[in-house]
Amino acid sequence: MMETTCINVIETLAPCLVAGGAAPGLAAFISTLLGVLLVSAFPLVLVIILIWVERKIAARVQDRIGPNRVGPYGLLQNVADAIKLIIKEDITPAGADRLIYNAAPIIAMLSVLLIWAVVPFTPVHIGVDLSIGLLYFVSVSSIGTLAIMMAGWASNNKYALLGAFRVVAQLVSYEVPMVVALLVPVLLVGSLSMQDIVRGQIGMWFIVPCFVSAVIFYISNLAETGRAPFDLIEAESELVAGYNIEYSGMKFGLFMANEFMHAFTVNLFFALIFLGGWSGPGAEQVPVLGFFYLFIKTGFLYIPSLILRATVPRVRIDQMMAFNWKFLVPVSILNLLMVAFLLQVTKALGIAPALGETDFLANLPQALVLLAGNVALIVGIMTVLRNNGRRERAAEEAKRLRRMAASGRAMVPAGGTD
Amino acid sequence: MDINALLNDPNFLPWLIPVGPLLAFFIISLLTSRSKMTPATSAAYGGHHPDYDGMDVPIVTDRSRVVSIIVGMSGALSAWILSLRVVFEALAVQDFGKNVLASSLDWMDTGLTAFRMGVLVDPLTVIMLIMVPLAVTMIFIYSIGYMANDPRQARFFALISLFAGAMLTLVVADNLLLLFFGWEVMGVCSYLLIGFWFEKKSAYNAAIKAFTTTRVADVIMLLGIAYLFFSTGTLNFRDIMYNPMPGQDMAAHVEETGDHSAETAVAEGGAVVVEGEAAAAEGDHSETAAAEGEYGSEAHVITWAAHLGETPAIFFGGISAAGLIGIFLIIGTIGKSAQFPLHVWLPDAMEGPTPVSAMIHAAAMVSAGVYAVLRMYPVFEAGGHPHDGVFTSPLMLMAVVGSVTALFAATIAVAQNDVKKVLAYSTISQLGFMVAALGIGGFVAAAFHLITHAFFKALLFMASGAVIHGMEHGEHHVHAHGHSHGHDDGHAPAALPQGAGGGPLDPRLELAMDHGHGSADHGGHDAHGHALVTTHAAHDDHAEDHGHAFDPQDMMNMGGLRKTMPVTFITFLIGGMSLAGLPLITAGFWSKDEIIAEAWLGTTKGFGPHALVLICLSLAAFMTAFYTMRQLGLTFWGDNRTEEAAHANLGRGIVSVAMTLPLIILSFFAIVAGFVGVLPDFPILGGIFTPGKVAPFGALVEKALVNPVPHLSFNIIPVLISFTVALGGLFLGWLMYWRKPLTAGQKDPMITILGDSVHTTLKNKYYFDELYIMVFVKPSQWFAKNVSYEFLDKGLIDGFLHLVAAVFTFIGDLLKVLNLWLIDGVSDGIPTLIARSGKWFRGTQTGRIQQYMLFVLIAALVIGVIFAVTTGVLQAAP
Amino acid sequence: MLELNAATIAFFIFSIFLVGGALGVVTSSNLIHGALYLIISLFGGAGFFVLLSAPFMAAVQVLVYIGAIAVLIIFAVMLTRSMTRMTEVYNRQWWLSALAGALLLLMLVVGVILPVWGNGGARPNMPISDIVATTEALGVAFVSGDQYVLPFEVASLLLTGVMIGAIVLARDTES
């Protein structure tokens, strides 16, 4: 492990340093350090732009202009906000559990930053190509739960605690369908390493064969990041601000930044797992292209999530839980079973491509089979849901009629009807 | 592996035989048994049992009724068809007996050897597979009719399916432990089924009685199994009794066996033969030597059984290991097939539904006991040759117990008035026949009688069930249009007073007068008095159980049923004749005759046990014939003694069909089953039925043994004996009960003949129940209360704890005192420590889990230290 | 005896995590702190797994222990809020427990250092080979019929049963 940690983050740098007369060990160390710095600093910088984008889009959706004063197109608005947050007074409520209270935002930030270690930006640029990259992603992001709970508990505030409870309910629940959905691409690739997963999609993006799991992953990501319509953790109307109600100053800023970053990160992973990551024309030869491909794809995912956030109303907590346990989890499991079965079928039919097959046509038949399976699943689910809905509506209608009838009879003088 | 190949492999097939019924049990009990609570007075309630009155009973919904019946039937049928297939496969195996159908798989790893569980189809299994599934299927069909009105029909089918499954498991088992499993499951099922109508106090008392009684025996049997496994390392039948024992020098062994058993012959001969000891001894000696030679030369295999025959047993130096094991196993059999003195549970088992009685008495449970003995027979006779008068202790035990049981049960049966009780005691007696036959080495004869008896006894029970059913039918009829045409009813004698219960009260009153005290009378017409409660209590039960005082099982209430129930009459007649051993045409005759022939053969050689068996069994056979005739007469002959009897019939439709069809089928077997065992040199018939040198049945069964048994040859005297006893008994019965049948209210001529006291004693079964209550039940209750609870629990355990506590508190105080007058300035750490330890010891009983865990940890530490020190690796360490 | 390289340093850091966290768990009177200490300790364990080149186990440790179990514990602590800060942390037998624990430790250490239990041959200073089975091998081991598929199924059954049992136990009866 330790020897594999320093794969080519900026492998272009080390040789220069060595040429510049540095000891190779030192060069490796420096380059690694730089790489780590870069990989962890990049999202922090990115956040500022993300927030700007978000505010702009929200504004557009709500028919406003949005930030437009500070800097061109209000680009510097967030810098100003950040400065404001930093210089604001940092209040720690009385009776708060200081240690935890202060540790929470940092851990929250950490849980997102750590994820970036396994993001393959290009064919060659990746923090660590862990053999269990995907699992790493899941497990590290599960630490975020912890941070939020710590925050909610430590700030010694009822609303905060309620928010924390909801976090446990929501995040832990939604991890289940997410993981199950992620198992499908893993099935296709036969590896947990992010780089392998991306390479596996050079021929065919997984969104085609694993459409259902892609959708499930997207939804559960919305819930994982606690954004609308699943932002019950900080439901302003119910819990004032949820777990971070007591936070102020840069600690609050950290939480906020963390939220945006998390949102972006999960979309990034969606792009990596289902949209082929860096893969694209010429990405193999010119690695830097891959970087742009990746972020373009992520953007295409991120913008809709913002629009969603601006448009969709918040669901009730019970609705959310029901949706997860009664719908997402069963569907994801069904989906997994179906894909596993279809894979065996394609193997039997002999149309399954070899692992790591990069040719589009070679991947096509299996992908089509799986897609057909997905479509069938979706249709089936939809019919079931439609019938259920019909039945419930009918029941409602019947109840209403009965109520009316009852009230009607009540009006009839006694003994009239009996 | 390929499932089809597996299914076509005859070695695998036996696995599937028990599967059907067991599956049926699970399906019914888990899925299809649906019922809704309904007041017992509702129309849905068939009125089958008066015991539900005034309470809500769950009534099976019709759908689940039908489904359960279908499931149960299909289970039984599958078992039957499969076993037929297996039988044919087995008979197709050439040199069957040396090679058998068997397959087994690893069951549990006992460390040294992996214990294998499997199935085995050898000749013995084959005959059981011919008999059991057939009888079971018949019983199932019959139950459709008999339980048609029962509110818990589905449950009944579930239980009886489990019963059948267990029996089939026991039959196809290839090792003693699996057999024991089936055995125990059957025990549970009999408990559940005997107590099937648990609203009746007597019923569940009977159930508990049956369960406990058999349990006593089973525990001892388990001892035997354990000892067997301990001494052989295997429980597989073939490995113990057929295959040569691993690592034995055959020739030397034969030698050694020879003179050894010769010596035993001398001893035994001296002991057994009455006259001229020395001569007898020599005779035995020479004979045995010869016999030994022949056996040795015939089969050059020394099986585990034979080996055990010579190794002395642990603790009991006197007898061989095989002997000890045999005795243990036989006690199990005594319990299971209700031999004296553990027979008490079987008559009470009559509390269960009649199909259950048929199941227990014919197809399954009691046969299982005998079957087990047949299975392990080589172990019993190991080291002895009953045909040469060399008896091992188990054989002696069996001979004595069997003949005593046969005689004693027959005497009781003579005086019973309950139609099912008579059969119950005849069953005990017949089983006594088999056990006795085994005791004198009549392996084939016993097996033969087992099969025939199974057929005609199942038939008899079902027929009696039909009778009872009919009587209840009549009872309802009477209750329905009660006293309206009570008078002008032609059948009803005019003398009957029209009391609350209608006519039937009358004869019972008279009976009561006859016998002075009520409880005896009570015992007479239903089993309540004999549940494991004091007779007085039973009296109350009786009062509360039967709101109306009519007992459809009392033969005194019957009479003349032949008019209304012809089919039942004919079939009952056939079964009865077969039981009585009506010469030449019935199955019972042939099997009994073979047993008696065996006994005769031994007697002529002057062997005591044979003589004993011969005498007892002849008497028993005579009484059998007599009470069969009596039963037939009381039930079917003469005029109806009660109004109910006049209206007794099976009604129409599916019920009657389902109840009569099995009777007809079984009556066929009750006749022809005997012809497979006709001796070859029997005049005329032998030529017809037995072309070969040996009767087909014997030829098949004897292959189950590695040392062949000598074949019987025709001998006129035993045949004459059988003729005399059978015909004599039948004639006497005819004389007493058919020539001038009992009329209503007339008392049983038996009483006048035997005299009141004798009759009452017989009727109360020599007061065995009362004896056992006095000897076992009361003391054990006393023991439980006074010794276990008062003495052990309160006295010892608590006392010990208090003592410990006291001691340590004392030490604590002592040390504190010491410490006080010790130099002051010493910290009070020590006394507090001691005090705390004292508290700690006192608190060993506080329910604080952490303390317990702490103790565990400390114990583990101590053990670890001890281990480390003793193994001395500490020194070995660098 | 052992050269000072990254792995060694990491080992010591993780050991400090483990032991310190464990001590924190048993000593801290505030249960939330205790839970966090537990998490620290578990992180140390995950680090050990990484050092032992079992990355999958490390990830699972983080996912299951920290992501699920620890969260669950914190959740329980929050639910039993009146109990989180107890003045009396230990029961009356704490000293004896400490003694027993120390003895056990002594025994184990002796057992590890000296070949008291079993031979010393099984205590290599270096892995006998650097060929390390991959996560894929682990997966195969779980599902291949001739290895651990049966325990695997049993484990899944156990989890199902536990899920149901937990729901039944913790459900509010009156609601």
Added chain:
Amino acid sequence: MVPLWMYLIVAAIVFCIGVYGVLSRRNAVAILMSVELMLSSVNINLIAFWRYTAPENMAGQVFAAFVFVIAAAEAAVGLAIIISIYRNRRSVIVEDVNLLRG
């Protein structure tokens, strides 16, 4: 590379601390945490032995995985029990739950 016995020692220490916690804490949740400690130390042993003695076959990791399963199950059921106890008698102190006192 670090020798095996050091891993074992660390695991032993953690285990014994866990034992101490289990035996001495009053709060049921704390006891549960200590149990988790013990389990994870067992896992360390398993993995360490696997790595050092038989890295080719998966027995060690597989068993560790099973320990994970057991740990999860134990935590779930244990906490459920604790919570229902708390609901019934407003206390999670094990000494208060002593209905079995003889």
